[in-house]
Amino acid sequence: MKNPMTEIRGLDTPDLQTKLSELRKEQFQLRFKGADEAAAMNNRNRDIRRTIARILTVIGERERANQSSNPGGANQKAEG
Secondary structure, rough: OHHHHHHEEEEEEHHHHHHHHHHHHHHHHOOOOHHHHHHHHHHHHHHHHHHHHHHHHHHHHHHHHHHOOOOOOOOOOOOO
């Protein structure tokens, strides 16, 4: 099995946004499952939380890389 971060970094940003949306939807749905599925739900919740964090990390890295490669971007204050 590949490293989860390697798999996530292999996806482009729109795919990551889609996957993030799907995971958040699944996470929301798991909150309303019955108590009899609590053990399986806890493991899956942990996996979802970690995957969401990994995706947000990669998206943040890409945004910071774009900002540093584009020093005259919109986030710069106007001098004058």
